[in-house]
Amino acid sequence: MDARPVNPSDDREAGPATLPTSADVARRANVSRATVSYVLNGVTTQKISDKTREAVRRAAEELGYRPNRAAQSLAAGASRIAMFVVPSVHLGELSLVVSSQLTARAAERGVTLIAHFQGPTSRPVIDVAQDLRPRVVFSMFGLDADTTDWLQEHGIPVVSLLPDGDQAGPGNDRSGWLQVEHLVSRGHARIAYADTTEPGLEAVARMRRRGVVDACAQHGLEEPVYERFDLTAHGAQEKVRSLVGAGITAVASYNDEVAITVLAGIRRAGLRCPEDLAVIGVDEMAINGSMEPPLSSIEFDVSAIALLYADALSDILDGDPARPREASTTRFLEGGDEDVMRVVVRESTG
Amino acid sequence: MDARPVNPSDDREAGPATLPTSADVARRANVSRATVSYVLNGVTTQKISDKTREAVRRAAEELGYRPNRAAQSLAAGASRIAMFVVPSVHLGELSLVVSSQLTARAAERGVTLIAHFQGPTSRPVIDVAQDLRPRVVFSMFGLDADTTDWLQEHGIPVVSLLPDGDQAGPGNDRSGWLQVEHLVSRGHARIAYADTTEPGLEAVARMRRRGVVDACAQHGLEEPVYERFDLTAHGAQEKVRSLVGAGITAVASYNDEVAITVLAGIRRAGLRCPEDLAVIGVDEMAINGSMEPPLSSIEFDVSAIALLYADALSDILDGDPARPREASTTRFLEGGDEDVMRVVVRESTG
DNA sequence: CGTACCGACTGATGCGTGTAAGTGACGCGC
DNA sequence: GCGCGTCACTTACACGCATCAGTCGGTACG
Numbered sequence: 019m020d021a022r023p024v025n026p027s028d029d030r031e032a033g034p035a036t037l038p039t040s041a042d043v044a045r046r047a048n049v050s051r052a053t054v055s056y057v058l059n060g061v062t063t064q065k066i067s068d069k070t071r072e073a074v075r076r077a078a079e080e081l082g083y084r085p086n087r088a089a090q091s092l093a094a095g096a097s098r099i100a101m102f103v104v105p106s107v108h109l110g111e112l113s114l115v116v117s118s119q120l121t122a123r124a125a126e127r128g129v130t131l132i133a134h135f136q137g138p139t140s141r142p143v144i145d146v147a148q149d150l151r152p153r154v155v156f157s158m159f160g161l162d163a164d165t166t167d168w169l170q171e172h173g174i175p176v177v178s179l180l181p182d183g184d185q186a187g188p189g190n191d192r193s194g195w196l197q198v199e200h201l202v203s204r205g206h207a208r209i210a211y212a213d214t215t216e217p218g219l220e221a222v223a224r225m226r227r228r229g230v231v232d233a234c235a236q237h238g239l240e241e242p243v244y245e246r247f248d249l250t251a252h253g254a255q256e257k258v259r260s261l262v263g264a265g266i267t268a269v270a271s272y273n274d275e276v277a278i279t280v281l282a283g284i285r286r287a288g289l290r291c292p293e294d295l296a297v298i299g300v301d302e303m304a305i306n307g308s309m310e311p312p313l314s315s316i317e318f319d320v321s322a323i324a325l326l327y328a329d330a331l332s333d334i335l336d337g338d339p340a341r342p343r344e345a346s347t348t349r350f351l352e353g354g355d356e357d358v359m360r361v362v363v364r365e366s367t368g
Numbered sequence: 369m370d371a372r373p374v375n376p377s378d379d380r381e382a383g384p385a386t387l388p389t390s391a392d393v394a395r396r397a398n399v400s401r402a403t404v405s406y407v408l409n410g411v412t413t414q415k416i417s418d419k420t421r422e423a424v425r426r427a428a429e430e431l432g433y434r435p436n437r438a439a440q441s442l443a444a445g446a447s448r449i450a451m452f453v454v455p456s457v458h459l460g461e462l463s464l465v466v467s468s469q470l471t472a473r474a475a476e477r478g479v480t481l482i483a484h485f486q487g488p489t490s491r492p493v494i495d496v497a498q499d500l501r502p503r504v505v506f507s508m509f510g511l512d513a514d515t516t517d518w519l520q521e522h523g524i525p526v527v528s529l530l531p532d533g534d535q536a537g538p539g540n541d542r543s544g545w546l547q548v549e550h551l552v553s554r555g556h557a558r559i560a561y562a563d564t565t566e567p568g569l570e571a572v573a574r575m576r577r578r579g580v581v582d583a584c585a586q587h588g589l590e591e592p593v594y595e596r597f598d599l600t601a602h603g604a605q606e607k608v609r610s611l612v613g614a615g616i617t618a619v620a621s622y623n624d625e626v627a628i629t630v631l632a633g634i635r636r637a638g639l640r641c642p643e644d645l646a647v648i649g650v651d652e653m654a655i656n657g658s659m660e661p662p663l664s665s666i667e668f669d670v671s672a673i674a675l676l677y678a679d680a681l682s683d684i685l686d687g688d689p690a691r692p693r694e695a696s697t698t699r700f701l702e703g704g705d706e707d708v709m710r711v712v713v714r715e716s717t718g
Numbered sequence: 719c720g721t722a723c724c725g726a727c728t729g730a731t732g733c734g735t736g737t738a739a740g741t742g743a744c745g746c747g748c
Numbered sequence: 749g750c751g752c753g754t755c756a757c758t759t760a761c762a763c764g765c766a767t768c769a770g771t772c773g774g775t776a777c778g
Contacts, residue, residue, distance in 0.1 A: 037501075037522070039734055050758045055736060064737090065755055084498045088447065089734035091438035092763045098499075104483070106464060114456060118490035125491050130499045132482035133454070140468035141475050148434045149448075149480045172387070249654040275655050282658035304599040305625050308632035310660045389764055400728045405766060414767095415725055439764035442733045 038081040047077035054078070058085070087130065091151070100129050100331065101152040105159060106137035106218050112301075112320055113158065119324035120156065120331070127335055129153065138218065144168050154334050156327055159221055177330045179323065180225060191222075193300045193316045193359060194229020197270040200314070200361045202237050204368050206268035206296060209234060210243040210261050212280050214272045223272055226300065230270045242270070247279045254283030262287075262295055268367070274299035274306060274315055281309055281366065292368040302362050311365035318359050326358075388431040397427035404428070408435070437480070441501070450479050450681065451502040455509060456487035456568050462651075462670055463508065469674035470506065470681070477685055479503065488568065494518050504684050506677055509571055527680045529673065530575060541572075543650045543666045543709060544579020547620040550664070550711045552587050554718050556618035556646060559584060560593040560611050562630050564622045573622055576650065580620045592620070597629045604633030612637075612645055618717070624649035624656060624665055631659055631716065642718045652712050661715035668709050676708075 040058075044051045049070060056064045057074040077083075091097040102120065104113045117133050124131040134146050143165045147155065155161070155169055156177045169176055180191050201209055211230045213223055227244075234242050243266055245257055258280065261269065271277035277299030284291045291297055291311055299306070302317035390408075394401045399420060406414045407424040427433075441447040452470065454463045467483050474481040484496050493515045497505065505511070505519055506527045519526055530541050551559055561580045563573055577594075584592050593616055595607055608630065611619065621627035627649030634641045641647055641661055649656070652667035 037498075041734080051735080052737075052758060052760095053756085056757095059736080061737085065757085067756065070756080086442070086501075086734050087499050088438045088441035088501070089763090090736080092436070092442055092733090092765085093735040093737085095736095095763065097438060104464075106468070114454075114485050114487065115489070117485045118456070118487040121485065121491045121496075122489055125495065130496060132500075133485060135464050135467045135471065135483060137464065137468040139465070139472055141471045145475065146471075146480060149437050150482075151436075151438070249658070251658045254658075278655045278658050282660070285660060305628045308599070308601045308604075308628050310632075310635060391764080401765080402728060402730095402767075403726090406727090409766080411767085415727080417726065420726080436764050439733090440766080442735085442763090443765040443767085445733065445766095 037086070038083045040083065040085065042081055043074065043077045043083050046081060047073045049074060097151045097153055098129050099150050099152045100124055100131045101143075101147065101150060101155045102131055102133045103143055103155060103157040103161065104133050104135050105157075105222070106135065106140070112318055112323070115320040116158075116324045116327060119321065120327050123324075123328040124331060127331070129331070129335070131156075147172075147174065154331065156331075159225070175334055177327065177334070179326070191225045191229050194226050194231075194270065195233040196316050196359060196361050197298050197300070198230055198233035198237065198239075200298060200363070200367065201268045201270065201296065202239070204268070204296065207239055208243075208264075208266045208268070209239060210245055210266045210269045212269050212271040212276050212297075213244065213246045214276050215246050215248040219272075226272055247271075247276050247283070249275055249279055251279050251282045251286075254279050255286040256283075258283035258287045258289065258295060262289060266295065268292075268296040269298070271297060271299045274301045274303045274313060277313055277315070277366075278309060281311075281313065285310065291366055296367045298361075298367050306362070306364065309366070314364045314367040315362050316359050317362050319357060322358050387436070388433045390433070390435065392431055393424065393427045393433050396431060397423045399424060447501045447503055448479050449500050449502045450474055450481045451493075451497065451500060451505045452481055452483045453493055453505060453507040453511065454483050454485050455507075455572070456485065456490070462668055462673070465670040466508075466674045466677060469671065470677050473674075473678040474681060477681070479681070479685065481506075497522075497524065504681065506681075509575070525684050527677065527684070529676070541575045541579050544576050544581075544620065545583040546666050546709060546711050547648050547650070548580055548583035548587065548589075550648060550713070550717065551618045551620065551646065552589070554618070554646065557589055558614075558616045558618070559589060560595055560616045560619045562619050562621040562626050562647075563594065563596045564626050565596050565598040569622075576622055597621075597626050597633070599625055599629055601629050601632045601636075604629050605636040606633075608633035608637045608639065608645065612639060616645065618642075618646040619648070621647060621649045624651045624653045624663060627663055627665070627716075628659060631661075631663065635660065641716055646717045648711075648717050656712070656714065659716070664714045664717040665712050666709050667712050669707060672708050 040051050040054045044054045047054065047070070053066060053070060054074050055061075057066055057071050058078060087098060091099075102117050104117065117131070121131040132150070132152075134141075134143065136143065143155070143161060147169065152174060154175045154177060158179050160166070160178050160180070161169075161176060166176060198209065209230070211227050213227060230242055234240070243261065243264065245261065247254055247257065269277070269280050271280060277297050280295075280297050281291060284295055284297070289295060297313065299313055299315040302315040306313040306315050390401050390404045393408075394404045397404065397420075403416065403420060404424050405411075407416055407421050408428060437448060441449075452467050454467065467481070471481040482500070482502075484490075484493065486493065493505070493511060497519065502524060504525045504527060508529050510516070510528050510530070511519075511526060516526060548559065559580070561577050563577060580592055584590070593611065593614065595611065597604055597607065619627070619630050621630060627647050630645075630647050631641060634645055634647070639645060648664040648666070650666040652665040656663040656665050
């Protein structure tokens with residue numbers, strides 16, 4: 019019996035339960051600790067008889083053994099933690115569902131996914147990464163350059179759904195494209211882009227706007243008029259009036275919140291939607307159907323997006339550890355762009 | 369020089385940077401590793417001269433040394449991780465801001481706060497806790513009984529903002545009380561409660577409803593009529609008509625989303641708000657001012673709530689480690705109930 | 719002058735795990 | 749009968765840190 023310090027208090031008032039270690043499992047199965055480790059990690063370079071294998075598994079099961087991740091990390095020189103950086107943005111349930119599903123998928127691979135909220139009052143990602151030494155960092159949009167550089171230097175791969183607004187490429191947010199395509203299909207030719215005024219969203223906003231601008235160019239329309247709406251609806255009706263006065267017939271909005279603000283502006287200006295001005299948002303909030311008029315939007319297929327992340331995780335875990343350089347570049351999730359988001363049509367776009 | 373395996377590739381293509389250890393710091397400062405540890409952890413039981421102290425700090429600084437948390441956890445027998453369980457609920461920015469601020473505050477105390485999203489597709493809290501062995505678990509609402517028990521058994525304290533709906537007590541969500549008090553002050557006497565149909569919110573919903581029911585009883589009103597609205601607004605106008613037909617003059621809603629659905633029902637029933645039916649929500653979403661009519665709500669003071677959590681964290685970290693039993697009970701954050709939320713009055717309640 | 723004490727450190731050990739290297743038993747060919 | 753190769757394990761070490769138990773030089777005390 020080893021001399022682990024034991025709570026001297028009597029049994030009725032048992033202290034915090036001491037968790038079993040692999041040594042406990044080994045004792046119970048009458049094997050060495052190494053054997054336990056080999057069996058439980060499914061090491062193939064080591065022959066273990068089926069009896070022993072079974073005995074170890076049973077002992078572990080009976081004891082409710084869970085490896086101490088800290089010790090594993092220390093021994094392996096790499097943690098089994100993945101980090102999901104959640105933007106300080108209202109993204110509907112997107113972050114939540116993606117994170118939940120990815121957490122489950124990661125757990126199957128023995129990786130614990132933890133979420134970290136980004137925001138002005140929060141902790142820098144680098145700081146957290148230095149503590150946790152995650153195996154991989156997931157983000158929705160690109161991380162800033164300093165963070166990316168640091169992670170790359172330390173061989174930590176980054177997986178982003180989308181690059182930030184400054185980077186071109188096929189991975190760009192297609193929401194703007196879909197908005198414009200839908201509006202064009204409804205006969206609109208003079209389109210405005212309604213941006214948010216909220217700080218911290220610059221990268222996303224730039225990217226979505228870019229999609230709208232590019233799509234307009236593609237369809238031979240003139241560059242969309244740019245306007246910003248703050249969510250208090252302050253001045254919204256004047257802005258709407260001036261857009262309509264300028265001949266604009268449809269507005270593509272940064273997101274549903276902005277679109278709702280535009281709707282309020284239209285009503286208060288005494289105008290009609292969609293007759294005088296059509297509006298479409300992004301995010302497909304649950305309440306869109308309750309708007310006046312009901313709001314068209316772009317919906318994300320959150321499960322599909324979660325799967326993209328999960329596949330990237332598998333790639334990285336299975337990846338050749340001998341080429342960490344290659345793996346440590348940011349990778350963006352493309353593939354099936356069309357499938358990842360779709361237009362939800364309601365009265366606000368006729 | 370020790371024989372740590374070194375990347376044999378040449379310098380131009382440096383592999384992942386090897387992070388400095390306390391041994392590196394010790395060498396650089398010409399002291400032992402023990403001294404480094406004492407200095408950097410501010411151990412008071414050990415006398416260290418100011419010169420040495422300074423030398424160690426400088427060496428650590430110059431090397432950019434960060435302790436390996438895994439090793440720390442292993443050696444200390446306790447992790448420096450705290451876990452924040454985020455409900456799978458739209459809570460506005462509440463979770464986000466609280467988590468961000470608490471993360472920062474925890475970091476000051478050397479604790480890394482990680483967020484974990486709860487949800488049907490997610491990983492059980494117990495599972496994650498077994499991996500991370502957090503020092504403390506924060507949640508918004510009470511965790512389920514199994515989880516609470518497991519955490520308690522393992523000496524992990526739980527801090528909740530609010531107990532779940534089944535528990536009475538002063539910590540209960542005051543949002544319902546504030547809604548009713550406001551409606552009563554506007555002359556309403558026949559009140560209905562509009563609940564959500566979304567699964568997973570039962571505990572919160574029960575609690576908020578309870579507040580409304582209790583407040584009505586307190587004010588001598590009859591028990592509020594109970595109705596559920598799903599966010600598709602399906603059947604909302606019929607439900608609204610029947611409420612008005614039954615003499616109801618005001619609706620307290622589970623949250624703003626439900627309230628917005630009720631507003632849509634009122635408009636589509638050809639009725640007026642607030643003349644025929646007043647409505648108030650909870651959460652104070654940014655777009656409330658853009659509703660038709662603008663929606664009254666209950667606003668949370670997120671910073672104040674974040675502070676409550678932070679204080680609880682300090683208590684626990686400073687707490688007497690000799691009485692872990694005591695600390696491992698769930699604690700609820702009360703205190704300054706009035707300050708934590710307030711009514712935002714708009715046209716929907718006159 | 720012996721020893722008790724104190725300041726300022728250092729050495730050694732253990733935390734729980736992964737894994738390279740070693741060990742004994744057994745079978746096989748010659 | 750002996751070397752040799754498997755098989756099925758076990759032993760031993762390393763990971764980076766905290767921390768207890770020394771160590772050593774200097775001073776105070778009797």
